[in-house]
Amino acid sequence: xxxxxxxxxxYFVLVLSGTLIGIIFGAIPGMTATMAVAxxxxxxxxxxxxxxxALLLGLYVGGISGGLVPAILLNIPxxxxxxxxxxxxxxxxxxxxxxxxxxxxxxxxxxxxxxxAAVLFFFAPLLADFAIKFSFVxxxxxxxxxxxxxxxxxxxxxxxxxxxxxxxxxSLIGTYSVEHGGNGDTxxxxxxxxxxLYDGFSLLPVLIGLFGVAHILExxxxxxxxxTKDMQLSLQKGARFSVGVFRNQKINxxxxxFLGTFIGLLPGVGGSAASVLSYTQEKNFSKHPERMxxxxxxxxxxxxxxxxxxTGGALxxxxxxxxxxxxxxxxxxxxxxxxxxxxxxxFIGENVATWNTMMVGLVAxxxxxxxxxxxxxxxxxxxxxxxxxxxxPIIMMMCVVGAYAINYGVMFDVWTLLLFGVGGYLASKFGIxxxxxxxxxxLGGQAEVYFVKSLESFGTLTIFFTKSxxxxxxxxxxxxxxxxxxxQAVKARRLKQAGKGEEA
Amino acid sequence: MKKTMIGIALAxxxxxGLASATASADTSFPNNLRIVIGSKSTxxxxxxxxxxxxxxxxxxxxxxxxxxxxxxxTAFNTISRVSNGSVIMMFHDQAYLGYLYGQKxxxxxxxxxxxxxxxxINPGNAYLVSKNSPYKNVEELMTACxxxxxxxxxxxxxGVSEIGYSAMKNAIRxxxxxxxxxxxxxxxxxxxxxxQAMFDxxxxxxxxxxxxxxxxxRLPADDQKAMRFVWLTAGNATIQQANPEGMGETTREMxxxxxxxxxxxxxxGSRNFTFDKEFFFLFNKEMDQKLVDELxxxxxxxxxxxxxxxxxxxxxxxxxxxxxxxxxxYFRDKAAQYEVILKxxx
Numbered sequence: 001x002x003x004x005x006x007x008x009x010x011y012f013v014l015v016l017s018g019t020l021i022g023i024i025f026g027a028i029p030g031m032t033a034t035m036a037v038a039x040x041x042x043x044x045x046x047x048x049x050x051x052x053x054a055l056l057l058g059l060y061v062g063g064i065s066g067g068l069v070p071a072i073l074l075n076i077p078x079x080x081x082x083x084x085x086x087x088x089x090x091x092x093x094x095x096x097x098x099x100x101x102x103x104x105x106x107x108x109x110x111x112x113x114x115x116x117a118a119v120l121f122f123f124a125p126l127l128a129d130f131a132i133k134f135s136f137v138x139x140x141x142x143x144x145x146x147x148x149x150x151x152x153x154x155x156x157x158x159x160x161x162x163x164x165x166x167x168x169x170x171s172l173i174g175t176y177s178v179e180h181g182g183n184g185d186t187x188x189x190x191x192x193x194x195x196x197l198y199d200g201f202s203l204l205p206v207l208i209g210l211f212g213v214a215h216i217l218e219x220x221x222x223x224x225x226x227x228t229k230d231m232q233l234s235l236q237k238g239a240r241f242s243v244g245v246f247r248n249q250k251i252n253x254x255x256x257x258f259l260g261t262f263i264g265l266l267p268g269v270g271g272s273a274a275s276v277l278s279y280t281q282e283k284n285f286s287k288h289p290e291r292m293x294x295x296x297x298x299x300x301x302x303x304x305x306x307x308x309x310x311t312g313g314a315l316x317x318x319x320x321x322x323x324x325x326x327x328x329x330x331x332x333x334x335x336x337x338x339x340x341x342x343x344x345x346x347f348i349g350e351n352v353a354t355w356n357t358m359m360v361g362l363v364a365x366x367x368x369x370x371x372x373x374x375x376x377x378x379x380x381x382x383x384x385x386x387x388x389x390x391x392x393p394i395i396m397m398m399c400v401v402g403a404y405a406i407n408y409g410v411m412f413d414v415w416t417l418l419l420f421g422v423g424g425y426l427a428s429k430f431g432i433x434x435x436x437x438x439x440x441x442x443l444g445g446q447a448e449v450y451f452v453k454s455l456e457s458f459g460t461l462t463i464f465f466t467k468s469x470x471x472x473x474x475x476x477x478x479x480x481x482x483x484x485x486x487x488q489a490v491k492a493r494r495l496k497q498a499g500k501g502e503e504a
Numbered sequence: 505m506k507k508t509m510i511g512i513a514l515a516x517x518x519x520x521g522l523a524s525a526t527a528s529a530d531t532s533f534p535n536n537l538r539i540v541i542g543s544k545s546t547x548x549x550x551x552x553x554x555x556x557x558x559x560x561x562x563x564x565x566x567x568x569x570x571x572x573x574x575x576x577x578t579a580f581n582t583i584s585r586v587s588n589g590s591v592i593m594m595f596h597d598q599a600y601l602g603y604l605y606g607q608k609x610x611x612x613x614x615x616x617x618x619x620x621x622x623x624x625i626n627p628g629n630a631y632l633v634s635k636n637s638p639y640k641n642v643e644e645l646m647t648a649c650x651x652x653x654x655x656x657x658x659x660x661x662x663g664v665s666e667i668g669y670s671a672m673k674n675a676i677r678x679x680x681x682x683x684x685x686x687x688x689x690x691x692x693x694x695x696x697x698x699x700q701a702m703f704d705x706x707x708x709x710x711x712x713x714x715x716x717x718x719x720x721x722r723l724p725a726d727d728q729k730a731m732r733f734v735w736l737t738a739g740n741a742t743i744q745q746a747n748p749e750g751m752g753e754t755t756r757e758m759x760x761x762x763x764x765x766x767x768x769x770x771x772x773g774s775r776n777f778t779f780d781k782e783f784f785f786l787f788n789k790e791m792d793q794k795l796v797d798e799l800x801x802x803x804x805x806x807x808x809x810x811x812x813x814x815x816x817x818x819x820x821x822x823x824x825x826x827x828x829x830x831x832x833x834y835f836r837d838k839a840a841q842y843e844v845i846l847k848x849x850x
């Protein structure tokens with residue numbers, strides 16, 4: 001019980017401060033959990049390891065959770081992993097159920113966070129051994145599985161696939177990075193662009209541009225009228241939150257939390273894939289898939305349980321292999337190295353006190369996130385009451401600041417934001433679908449790296465089918481996912497035709 | 505408790521932007537100095553080393569010093585643009601190795617920038633085999649190549665990770681001419697990827713580091729993840745300077761088994777190849793000499809005080825201070841030596 005001595009009042013104050021600051025970072029479009037941890041990392045130099053970790057774990061959980069606020073209220077994913085939260089969260093807000101959606105999101109986040117913390121505590125070393133069975137081939141197939149979401153997310157299948165292709169194409173602009181074993185040659189650009197696009201388009205400015213700026217431009221097109229009543233969304237005219245909403249969602253909650261944790265423990269697959277995968281699976285298994293994307297609580301549950309499930313999951317390879325599971329834990333590893341402590345396969349066994357302290361911090365951060373957000377939500381949700389002519393310029397300013405700050409002050413990221421804002425606005429006029437495009441953009445780069453590396457390693461395409469039993473199981477999931485999407489599309493068309501027939 | 509309270513106060517000030525610049529001492533550097541590093545990782549050795557130096561500099565100069573992990577290409581672009589001394593760069597041998605290997609985004613640093621003082625060595629650059637590997641040491645690996653067996657080495661191409669591989673290839677070329685082709689590079693990126701190549705049986709030898717891989721070397725042999733050091737590229741004298749405790753449970757004495765002269769990778773037939781990964785500053789070519797002198801002076805005083813050396817050694821760095829002029833001459837010579845090896849393999 002050596003670890004109990006580290007758990008003083010200051011420890012919990014730091015977890016709470018971290019959680020609060022994290023939520024603020026997560027809630028501001030363009031600021032992420034990763035950024036929150038990176039900004040505060042040097043400050044941990046003045047703290048001991050346990051207190052430093054308390055602050056950073058709070059920031060991590062708070063930052064991931066805070067992303068749901070702008071996703072639900074403003075249709076802007078606060079963090080990349082809350083993209084799928086916008087799909088149903090924002091329609092709920094438009095129906096006057098913003099507060100309800102937020103509460104559903106927060107409860108799901110708490111469940112996902114605690115689920116993954118429990119998995120981390122009981123199974124970390126075991127799962128780390130399982131994670132190393134996933135080579136490039138299996139990781140490619142996981143990304144491919146996540147990409148199958150495109151089929152079920154598109155309102156027009158052909159257009160959806162085309163949009164996803166554009167997204168993938170955009171993700172390939174830049175270089176096949178030297179850090180991934182590539183040659184670092186620039187591609188898909190003219191010579192004069194090399195200085196700006198060497199690392200490709202940054203993810204977050206693209207996201208905020210496509211979701212936030214494009215949405216503001218659409219609103220601007222509609223025009224601003226003097227009568228402010230029309231410009232505000234009513235806060236709570238729709239259904240109110242009750243725990244009953246989770247009654248039929250136990251499987252969804254557990255499956256999404258599990259998927260979040262599982263994706264988290266695979267280094268290099270990333271947080272966005274977790275929520276995208278959970279969202280697809282919920283849609284595939286839902287009794288009412290047609291409701292998804294139009295304000296269905298189960299969509300918010302799937303997305304939020306998964307992205308908080310990621311937190312514990314991503315800590316598994318960090319603490320059991322010394323390898324960060326996602327971009328935020330990659331920064332978190334700095335807290336250990338700054339204190340001269342190496343994480344690796346023996347870390348937990350040799351640092352039991354630190355490990356236990358971290359677990360308490362992680363669980364405490366989840367509860368604090370829940371308490372802070374759940375009870376502050378009625379005030380946070382009031383943001384939709386602000387007239388749009390006041391709200392949108394503020395959001396626009398935050399988007400620009402966030403985009404500029406994301407890579408420590410790169411002006412081209414602001415141009416990226418505006419370029420994709422205008423591009424997103426124009427694209428919707430031509431029927432290009434933003435959601436598949438964004439998913440293509442996020443997953444395209446990873447898909448390429450793992451595909452190329454699989455071929456480099458094994459030299460044959462058949463390896464994708466024959467590499468391991470895990471690969472074969474993943475193919476089964478891929479076919480089921482595609483099958484379900486086709487089945488649902490056919491069913492929806494039949495229902496539509498039947499409806500038309502009855503009307504006639 | 506006092507330390508904790510200071511930490512909380514710092515955290516609060518920093519986060520809410522209330523931290524005002526400390527009254528500047530006698531320095532021409534601006535109140536807010538930014539050090540960009542050639543790595544995007546805040547968990548790596550470049551960030552860790554720079555954070556140690558930045559803290560000492562902030563105290564000595566009485567200014568705010570911030571470390572930004574922006575990565576190589578952005579860092580080089582930034583110092584190319586900014587000459588007023590508000591942004592300087594910290595990197596390591598990759599700065600010229602990237603150029604020698606012809607990596608995109610790397611210019612000849614001795615022409616494009618100004619080389620500043622060196623501050624530390626990371627002595628941990630290592631090569632490892634699986635614990636079940638039939639090859640016990642570097643000699644056996646090179647003998648296997650001499651016998652025509654392919655030895656696959658997982659590296660990140662184009663720099664520090666590759667230099668040891670190039671040196672082994674060069675040694676095979678000298679000792680067993682015509683067989684150097686049997687040492688085959690397996691292109692990988694992160695340490696995680698290199699480890700995975702070994703777990704998947706796709707590499708016989710991987711590049712790693714004492715810091716990242718030491719715990720793997722203590723796993724039981726029946727664990728798929730278990731590894732064994734076969735070579736540390738650092739010089740014997742460098743490892744001798746490490747704290748006796750070494751890293752983790754691997755003491756300095758144990759580490760010395762894996763360096764020259766216990767491990768022999770010949771550079772030219774008469775002496776062994778060694779490679780110390782050294783960290784140094786880079787400046788804009790036009791940066792005022794007065795600023796360079798001030799930084800040299802500040803670091804001379806910091807190293808004379810002796811405290812920074814203890815912090816560096818605690819974090820498994822070897823103190824390695826050289827003022828700018830000496831540093832530039834030293835790295836020019838070092839780069840020229842490695843250029844000979846790389847040219848001989850072309």
